[in-house]
Amino acid sequence: MRVAILYDGPDIVGFFPFERHPLGIGKPVAAGLTDAQGLVHAKGFDIDPRRLIKECGLAVYEFDHLVAGQPLLSERHERHPSPIIDLRDGYEHYTCTLKEHSGKTYKTTLAKSRKLQREAGQMRHDYAITDLAPLHTLLAWKTGQYRRTGRSDRFAQRWIVELVERLLAVQSDSFAGVLDMVYVDDEPVAGHFGLRTRTTLSGWFPAYDTRFAKYSPGLIHHLAMAERAAGSGIQVIDMGRGQKEYKDKLKTGELQVAEGRVARLGPAAGLHWMMRVPVRKTRATVLANPLLLKTADKALKTYGRLRAVLQG
Known part of the structure; x- marks a missing residue:
């Protein structure tokens, strides 16, 4: 990991964190894990992106979650939605919005929550806990999800597990790791680990115990998490x-x-284009087409089942 410090005369106006890979290929720190990428900079700051990567010794800087409004952003870059839950007017206002726009989902989730408690026991929700045991339970569920759906298991890499553990240990007013779990009869059912500032909670690793899948535990958990987050000042x-x-x-x-x-003009940028851009455009085409997306998802799940059999 490297961090470039940007100056305007004697004043520091920004920081640019990045990783430098072979051939001068630059990527965001922990690429593949980070959901918000780019510069940390003073308001109104502007810079020539190619000059920035040149000064950093890079031929290319590649990103997939660059925050809107970044000086690195241009019209040719592909935009993607990042859905949010707006809690600025409180949880009750949010539920009113849900009733209006997703009324069936909201009512069904509440009904399944009541059914879960009738059939399995009393529910409780622990928010902003710091114990490692429930964290490891959550990561095990997530590993199972990755394998079932044919994705690579991030938590097979020890450094990622250690990163999450260290982030959970960070608890300050301006930044913290946030772990929360829903229990039924003291048995964990669903949970989530993410990061927060004073006002924003960034979703990262939600998961649930598949034994309770018929109750939609992920939706039950997200409503519970939204209520507690709103109560703690998250907007x-x-x-x-x-x-x-x-x-x-x-x-x-x-x-x-x-x-x-x-990218800057040069052989490394040309090679990178051939290796990465056609693949990215193909993936974007698949994601934008519901039929292709459904077919690809089915193929990945089939692969996941075959992999489980072979490894078992």
């Missing part, structure tokens, strides 16, 4: 880029993140 929950049904049901609006690259 926005950013659920992150990605087309997921639960996000469409719960969102009240969207932010934007961008995908693309900033």
Whole structure:
């Protein structure tokens, strides 16, 4: 990891965190994990993006979650929605919005919550806990989800597990790791780990115990999390880029993140273009077409089942 410090005369006006890979290829720190990428800079700051990457010794800077409004952003970069839950007017106002726009989802989720408690036991919700045991339970659920859906298991990499553990240990007014879990009869059912500032909770790793899948525990949990988050001063929950049904049901609006690259003319940038850009455009085409997306998702889940059999 490297951090470029940007000056305007004697004044520091920005920081640019990045990783430098072979051939001068630059990427965001922890690329593949980060949902908000780019410069940390003073308001109104402007810079030539190509000059920036040149001064950093980069031929290319590639990103997939560049925050809207960044000086690195141009019209040619692809924009993607990042759904949010707006809690600035409180949880009750949010539920009123849900009733208006996703009334069936809201009513069904409450009904399933009552049914879960009738059939499994009393429910409780622990918010902003710091114990490692429930965190490891959550990560195990997430590993199972990655494997079932044919995705690579991020938590097979020890450094990612250690990163999440360290972030959970950080608890300050301006930044903290936030772990919350829903229990039924003292048994964990669903949970989430994310990061917060004073006013924003960034969604990261939601998961649930598949034994309770028929009760929609993910939706039950998200409503519980939104209520407790609003009570603690959170104004926005950013659920992150990605087309997921639960996000469409719960969102009240969207932010934007961008995908693309900033490149200087040269052999390394040309090689990078050939290796990465056609793949990215193909993926974007699949994600934008419901039929292609459904086919690809089905193929990944089939692969996940075959992988589980072979590894078992």
